[in-house]
Amino acid sequence: MHRFIIIAAIGATIGIGTVQAAVPALPETVGHRIDALPSDAWNCSKWIAVPGAPEKTTMTDDRSQRAADGASWFCLDLPNDKKVKKAVWMTAGLGVYQLYANGKPVGTEVLRPGFTHLVKTRRSFTYDITDAINRKKGAVNRLAVQSTPGWWADRIATPSGTIGMTGGKPAFRSVVEITYDDGTTIRRGTDTSWKAAVAGPVTHAGIYDGEAYDARIPMGYETASTFGNAEIYTRFDGEILPSDGAEVYIRPDLMLSPRNAYIWKGIADADDTHYGKVIIRRDYPTGNNITVNPGETLVVDFGQNAAAIPVFEFSAPEGTKLACHFAEILNDGNGAYSRGMDGPEGSAHLRNLRLGNDFFRLDYIFGHGGRTVSYKPDCTFYGYRYLTLTADAPVTIKSVKSLPVTSISSEMESGTITTGNADINRLISNTRWGQLSNYLSVPTDCPQRNERLGWTADTQVFAETGSFFADTDKFFHKWTRDLRDSQHPDGGYSPVAPGSMYCFEPFETTRLGWSDAGVIVPFIIWKQYADTAIINENWQAMEKYMDLLDGFNAEHNALTIYNNGCQWADWLSYEPLETKGGGIDREVDGRKVQRPEAREYWSYLQGCYWISNADMMAYMAHATGRDSSKYINMAQRARDYVRSRHLKADGTFRTDILNTMQTPALFALRTNIIAGPAKEKMKQRLRQNFKEHGNCLQTGFLGTSILMSTLTDNGMTDIAYELLLQHKNPSWLYSVDNGATTIWERWNSYTIEKGMGEADMNSFNHYAYGCVCQWMWNTMAGIQADPDAPGFRHIIMKPVPDKRIGSLKARYASAAGLIKSEWKYDGDLCTWNFTIPEGSTATVTLPVEGATPQIYSSGNHTITF
Structure with a gap:
């Protein structure tokens, strides 16, 4: 039996902003999630792997390195000594794994076990599989597992310079508990009696790589009789914890149908500076009943950028090879080189994914003698609006859909907000789709390119916004464990959690605005949900971080052993001293030298976070019965220090260039380090700054997170509304006007005048700037939690x-x-x-x-x- 199903249409459903047509039936699953068995149940099991399974042995570099080929399969034929009353299967994996009981997929969760710290933590999933087995005495039930490198032995988990992949090869561990009708119970753990082999139709898979599937090859559970015995695997000796938040699901209720599709072949109008324009041969407005011939390219527009996987109903002669790539945007402008295009107008733009064509792809080889079958990849996910496809023989596509993948289940969605303004509604929708796309096991920065990582600044600036759209309490319990796992022994938090391909280095652990997520996120979750447990879980880690800041007066130059002498600060702002754009440097004797003003700016911003963190710690201490005086005193000391260190008596900054910027003024007002006439003058200068910039914001990741609320709290809601309704670049509605369906990484990720933004860092699904919706909830709707009575009491x-x-x-x-x-x-x-x-x-x-x-x-x- 292969992983294919008979196609049946179901009724229309409605997604966010999109009416859905009938969609293919998805495979039915068996078993349901239950609480884990007692932790000592693991004592009867070992991690097992396939002897001789492929492993990468070459050095991993920055831009390449695919995972090893093949999928590891593990199978156990379990006979019933007596009639069975109940069967429970507790499972854990090193690598993305799928479970099967008698050939049927177990559980609705996907991409198990999710993304956690490579060394310290794995998450387990436990299922009642009683209804999936033959319970009669003497019956034999086959339990099977497919495991691929994702989250463990692929690039996302492996820093540059590593020999091979961090995780080695996929492995599996489980305990089966059988309760018989007579009340007796046995437990069977994974050991070398399990059968194991590299097998099955998935011939390659990885989080960045994509999936390759050969439908001519039978499923591993069909060929277990040919397997050898498993081996014990000792690569991981960390803690196994039950999964309780941030599981990943597919969302059939949000299934996306094509808005348009077309076949192109050939290019017109190409020259030395233009790729030209594709020649469209056939249009398929509904995206159904498409024929793709060799030499032709299909482009499908689903109308919505999302973290998703394609679902196909298709047919082709056995052995036909099909290749898919995924894109956020199409090339335009006759494929002008000057506009950053990477192909002819009308073709899929792939350069912003930052890797070559061997990544983020789907390869499929047809079997089954040309019958129509259904297929979806199960071992990875993609970030895209557009799908592009070629084949080496004629392929008939009855239908193709885009199936969102997210940790936000339909049951978690908690808030809706709509207005009488269509542009604002589109912005709200873009924000929600950004959250759906990027709350995926961890709060990722983006779902499409070679990151998909838990960047901490993105997380903290959006955390309160996200809590209005969905119940994220358990999600952040899981993630703050990842954050603690990645914390430096001296207290600094990693800018990425869990530690992964980036930021294993100790000098990456005190990045202002990034590291501070360790305090900000627990505070927000406590404030929104009255959840003191998240404070208690993180208290020791938060105290260690606060002691680190306090011990150095949050001075950038004093913390260089942790920040490597540089900060990302107000990332991607339009202001001077922006790090990515080179504003922190000046040229001296023909070489770039860091401006001293940049270091002063960084010390000031870090000091402002020191203040606000201490305020939050005082609240959280009081909420959990701790003595809050330490942090009340620390906050006052921090205010006094930052005020005297960076401000003059008249409220201007000692570093002159800061007086020309929006973000420094916003932080001064936010942290209450300025008062009286000096504060009024700063507000006047801020108003003038917005006027000089044509009522446009200039802020980046950090400044934008406090922009709107700070303006409102300081009597400038009129400016906040001007910024919200602004259509010029930079503004939120500029991207809306340019067809955005999610939030962009840059204010100018794409402009009509110049085309694509910088290809080395340009995401069209990067949710951080969606933090404007927090202001919509708090100020437009007037719904805001009170930290003196959290959880909206x-x-x-x-x-x-x-x-x-x-x-x-x-x-x-x-x-x-x-x-x-x-x-x-x-x-x-x-x-x-x-x-x-x-x-x-x-x-x-x-x-x-x-x-x-x-x-x-x-x-x-x-x-x-």
């Missing part, structure tokens, strides 16, 4: 409507219950309806001059102003 409701938005509807299933906020303009009057959940209260402040805060109790309320 008390709500701060200070909505600030705007006639240009017209109307707003927000629904949020908070930890305290459902919160609603709706407002709509009728002429100059605005009517606001809001709901406070049972047991909660709210401090309500209306956006009218002279309004005083009022306390409201639970229930539905209506106010017109």
Whole structure:
């Protein structure tokens, strides 16, 4: 039996912003997740691997190195000595693994075990498989496992310069617990009695590599009689913990149908500076019943960028080879070199993925004598809007869909917000799709290129936004474990968690705004969910980090042994002193030298995080019954130090260039290190700065995360709305105007005038700037948690409507219950309806001059102003 299924249409479903057509039926799974067996159950099992399984032995470099070929299979034929009452299977893997009971896939989770620290932690998955087995006495049930290198023995887990891959080769460990009708119980762990071989139709797989599948080869569980015995594998001796958050799922309810598809062959108008334009031979508006011939290329537009996998119904002569690549954007402008294009107009742009054509691909060889079959890759995922496909013999594609892959299950989605402004609604949708795409086992930066890593700054700037759209409590319990696993012994947090292909070095562990996620994320999760457990789990690690900052007064130059003498700071801003663009350097005697102003800027920003971290630590200490005086005193000491070190008495910065920038002023206002007339002058300078830039922001990752709320808190909500509704570059709506369906990494990832942004770092699904939606929830909708009564037991409701938005509807299933906020303009009057959940209260402040805060109790309320 192969992994193919009979096709059946199901009813139409609705995804986020997209009406879905009938989709192929997906394989049914058996078994259901249950709590893990007691941890001592692992004592009867060992890690097992396939003797002689392929392993990479050459050095891994920066831009290449595919994982080893083949999939490892493990099989056990388990006879029933008596009639079975219950069967439980507890499993763990080194590498992406799929489980089968009597040939049927087990569990709805995909890409198990997910991404964790290579040395310290693995996550286990336990299933009740009673209904999947033959329970009769004397029956024999076959348990089988396919394991491929992903998350373990591939590039994502291997730093440059490593000989081979960090994980070696795939391995598996499990315990089967059988309870018989007479009440007796046995446990059977993995050992050398399991059969093992490199087998099955998956001939290559990796998180970056993609998947190669040869349908002529039978599934491993069909050929177990030819396997040899497994060997004991000792490469991993870390802790196995039950998975309890951040599992990965496919989302059939969000299945995407093609918006358009076409076949091209041949190129016109190419010259020395242009790749030209593809010649379209046939259009397929619905993406169905497509024929692709040798020499032709199919391009499919799914209308939505997402982390996903394709689902095919197709047929071709046996042995036909099909190759797919995945792209976020198409080449344009007659393929102009000057616009950063990598091929003719109308072809898929792949350069921003940063690796060659051997990566991020899908290769499929047809079997089954030309019958129509269904296939989806199970060992990897892709980040794309466009699929491009070629074949060496005619292929008929009955249908092709895009199936989102995410750790945000439908049950986790908790909030919706819509407005009367179509552009803002598209921005909100882009943010939600960014979260769906990038909350995938870890909070990744992007799902498409050779990263897909848990970058900590991206995580912390978006954490509160994400908590409104989905219940992310358990997700971040899992990830903060990854963060602790990657923490330096002296206290600094890695900028990537779990440690992976980047940032294993000790001098990468005190990056301002990145390392601070170790304090910021637990605080946000506690504030949003009243979850003190996440504080307690992280307290020791957070204290160690705060002691490190405090011991060095958060001075960049004093922390160079941890930050390698450089900071990423306000990454990808449009301001001077931006690191990626080279603003931190000046030329001296023909060589680049780091500007001293940059080091001053970094010390100032690190000091501001020191202040805000200490404030958060004081809150969390109090919430968990700890003495908060240490952090109250630390926050005051930090404010005094940063104020005297970086500011003059009149509120201007001692380093002159900072007075020309938005981000330094925003942090000064955010951390309350300035007051009185000096504060008013800083606000005036900030207003003038926005005016001089045509009411455009100039901020990057860090400045944008505090931009809108800081403006609102300081009486500049009018500017915040101007920035939100701005269409010029840089702005949120500039990308919307250019067809974005997710948030871009750069404000100028693509511009009409110049084409593509820098190819070495240019993602079109990079969720960080979606943090603007936090302001929409907090200020536009007026729904904000109160850290004095977390988990929305008390709500701060200070909505600030705007006639240009017209109307707003927000629904949020908070930890305290459902919160609603709706407002709509009728002429100059605005009517606001809001709901406070049972047991909660709210401090309500209306956006009218002279309004005083009022306390409201639970229930539905209506106010017109």
